[in-house]
């Protein structure tokens with residue numbers, strides 16, 4: 146029998162995610178009793194508010210466990226339309242403009258699937274959370290990275306965005322607060338980006354998954370609120386994962402005003418999920434309409450964690466941490482001289498050595514083409530773990546014997 150050959154497939158070009166691999170390694174180490182610090186991934190450790198769990202139980206007991214409308218249950222679509230008008234200032238949004246998805250991840254998949262044809266280019270920040278580029282490529286699109294720089298506080302540079310536009314560009318992607326840098330786009334920058342989109346007739350895809358994780362005096366602005374005259378070409382993406390610690394309930398949503406997207410998005414929703422899990426939607430309704438006081442409590446806890454990490458990293462020669470303005474990541478640029486001092490080849494090996502001694506991180510190369518000399522630490526795990534982890538990290542980055550496991554941490 147001749148061996149069968151399998152033709153190359155676009156999925157072969159998509160990674161399973163470096164951060165997922167690091168997470169699995171740490172979980173395995175934890176399972177055999179090793180002390181680990183989960184600074185690699187962004188999953189809020191907070192409990193889901195009790196009234197949200199109650200809503201799940203109530204919906205289950207009431208038999209709300211059958212097929213639901215493809216784009217979301219009407220009660221939730223209505224509540225979310227009111228929320229984006231009231232809280233995000235996006236005028237004129239109605240229930241019909243809201244599409245429930247399996248988290249913001251699925252919202253990205255659906256949005257790019259609905260917008261892109263093979264070869265279409267999307268401008269995105271570099272560094273950027275890996276899955277954005279993967280979803281663009283999955284839809285046949287081409288990513289065009291625009292570097293973010295420390296001297297601009299990692300804000301997207303509108304002039305560089307404009308310079309990256311080609312006849313194949315169809316969309317500008319933006320994310321504020323941003324993963325991995327913790328940058329926040331100012332109102333002024335958002336207005337400039339919107340003007341560019343208008344001048345070149347481009348879609349604006351705005352990922353606002355971290356809208357509620359923002360540190361004063363910085364404020365979250367939705368680009369959709371700034372360009373009412375361009376509303377049809379703005380797609381806004383939100384999530385319940387970060388605001389309400391509902392990451393496992395996989396609930397997010399798209400706000401889209403364009404008739405063509407109203408036609409295309411439901412087709413992709415029907416063929417991928419045929420509606421988000423009904424109980425998760427009742428949970429989301431309780432979350433968005435109920436008491437919001439946990440948002441402020443969560444942010445004050447994140448500030449404690451952020452400060453612990455920043456103060457530990459700031460003492461280490463060759464490490465330049467950026468104090469995040471939103472989200473829950475510390476992005477630290479590395480002076481390449483640090484590699485020789487620590488006996489590693491690059492940030493990838495540094496991250497690998499840290500994982501070997503139980504400290505999670507994500508190397509810059511996981512996020513783009515221009516950020517090899519950087520590393521990201523997440524602080525969404527419990528405060529004592531972040532505080533102890535910050536100390537362990539300081540110790541490991543100051544002492545090659547600790548980093549290489551020759552001396553216990």
Ligand SMILES: Cc1ncc(COP(=O)(O)O)c(C=O)c1O
Pocket residue numbers: 187247248249250251274320323324352354383384385386392396397
């Ligand atoms: C920028 C950004 N967008 C979207 C998501 C996806 O969130 P979810 O699918 O849990 O809603 C994440 C998750 O980390 C993220 O960092």
